[in-house]
Amino acid sequence: MEKTNLRPPVYYSEYLQLHKILDAQLPESEKEGIKADDEMLFIVIHQTYELWFKQILHEITIVRNIFKQPNVSDNSPDIYNAVSRLKRVCEIIEVLVQQMSILETMTPLDFLDFRDLLRPASGFQSIQFKIIEALLGLEYKNRFGQEYYLQQLNETDRQKVIDAEAEVSLIKLLNNWLERMPFTQFEKYWQISENSETHEKQSFFNIYREQYLSSLQPAEMANLEVFDMLFMNEGNYPTDRRLSIEASKNALFIMLYRDYPLLHLPYELLSLLLEIDEQLSLWRYRHIHMVQRTIGKRIGTGGSTGGDYLKSAADQHVIFKEIAELNSFLLPKNMLPKLPENLVKDLCYSRE
Incomplete structure (x- = not known):
C-alpha cells in the first residue's frame, strides 16, 4: 500500500513564525506618545543583528563539534564542512558591517x-555577541572594560555568558587539532636532511632558520x-600563548607548504579564522565611527564612555592574533627547504 503523508501542510507565515517576529517591534516612543519615526528602524x-548572531552561533557550534572529535582527518568531509561554515560566518559579519549604512x-x-527613553539598555547587553566572542576564544582576562562586562546583565543572561566561557573555545580546539598533526611528531617528517660536512641530521626548523x-x-x-x-628554544616558550609550540610549528608548516593538496583545506581554515578577526574588527570600527557621528562625546546609554570604550575594545579584542603573527616568518617559495620524497607523497592525494 502507498504510504499516506500524515504531516500537516506547511504554511509560509506559520513556518517562519511571522506573527511573533512582525509583532515584536514595540517602540518606547509610542508608549510615551512621542513622535519618533526612526525608532522603528533602530x-x-x-x-x-541578533538573528544573525544566532546564525553565527549555530555555525560556530557545528565547527566546534567537528573539532571536538578525537580524530579529524585533514582531507575528511569534516574539514570541508568546517571551512564552509567559517566562510558563511565571514559573509554574515560582512553583512553586519554593511547594515551600518542603513x-x-x-x-x-x-x-x-x-x-x-532607552536607558539603561545598551548593545553592551547583547549576550549573544559576548557568547560568540567567548566561544571563538576571547578570554575574560583579555577583555577591555571588565567592570562593565557582566554587571549590566540580569542574572539569567549573566549565567549564560559564564557558562559559555566555561566551554572549550574554538582556538583551544584548533590548538588540539594542530598538535595532532604529524609534522613535528614523527622522526621521518622532522629529520629533513643531512649536513654534508658533519653528516649530522638537522631538523626542518634548523634548516628553515638559516633560510x-x-x-x-x-x-x-x-x-x-x-x-x-x-620554535628553537622550548624552555623560553611564552606561557600565555593559546597555541602550543607544536601547534605553532604545524600551523607555520601549513602556511609555508599550503600548495600541497593535503594542506589546501587546513590553510584555508587558518586563513578564514584571520578573516573572522578582520571582519569583527571592521564591524567594531564601523560601529565606533557610527557612534561618534551620532552621539559625539556623549556617554553611552548603558553608561560606558561610548566611542572611546568601543575603540579600546576593538584594539584589544583580537582573537586569532597568534596565527596572524606566524605571517612574520613566511619565506618566498623558492627559498623553502625541500621536503623529503616520503613526506611529499604523504601530502599529495596520490600515494603511489
Whole structure:
C-alpha cells in the first residue's frame, strides 16, 4: 500500500513564525506618545543583528563539534564542512558591517527623539555577541572594560555568558587539532636532511632558520629573536600563548607548504579564522565611527564612555592574533627547504 503523508501542510507565515517576529517591534516612543519615526528602524536593525548572531552561533557550534572529535582527518568531509561554515560566518559579519549604512540614514537629531527613553539598555547587553566572542576564544582576562562586562546583565543572561566561557573555545580546539598533526611528531617528517660536512641530521626548523635569517633586513632582526623563542628554544616558550609550540610549528608548516593538496583545506581554515578577526574588527570600527557621528562625546546609554570604550575594545579584542603573527616568518617559495620524497607523497592525494 502507498504510504499516506500524515504531516500537516506547511504554511509560509506559520513556518517562519511571522506573527511573533512582525509583532515584536514595540517602540518606547509610542508608549510615551512621542513622535519618533526612526525608532522603528533602530529596533528592526538591532533585531536583525541578533538573528544573525544566532546564525553565527549555530555555525560556530557545528565547527566546534567537528573539532571536538578525537580524530579529524585533514582531507575528511569534516574539514570541508568546517571551512564552509567559517566562510558563511565571514559573509554574515560582512553583512553586519554593511547594515551600518542603513542605520546611518538616521541622523543624530532623529536619534535624540527617543535615545533617552532607552536607558539603561545598551548593545553592551547583547549576550549573544559576548557568547560568540567567548566561544571563538576571547578570554575574560583579555577583555577591555571588565567592570562593565557582566554587571549590566540580569542574572539569567549573566549565567549564560559564564557558562559559555566555561566551554572549550574554538582556538583551544584548533590548538588540539594542530598538535595532532604529524609534522613535528614523527622522526621521518622532522629529520629533513643531512649536513654534508658533519653528516649530522638537522631538523626542518634548523634548516628553515638559516633560510629565514638570510631573508631578513637589518631592521627585521628582532623577528629572529621571536622566531627562536617560539620554535628553537622550548624552555623560553611564552606561557600565555593559546597555541602550543607544536601547534605553532604545524600551523607555520601549513602556511609555508599550503600548495600541497593535503594542506589546501587546513590553510584555508587558518586563513578564514584571520578573516573572522578582520571582519569583527571592521564591524567594531564601523560601529565606533557610527557612534561618534551620532552621539559625539556623549556617554553611552548603558553608561560606558561610548566611542572611546568601543575603540579600546576593538584594539584589544583580537582573537586569532597568534596565527596572524606566524605571517612574520613566511619565506618566498623558492627559498623553502625541500621536503623529503616520503613526506611529499604523504601530502599529495596520490600515494603511489
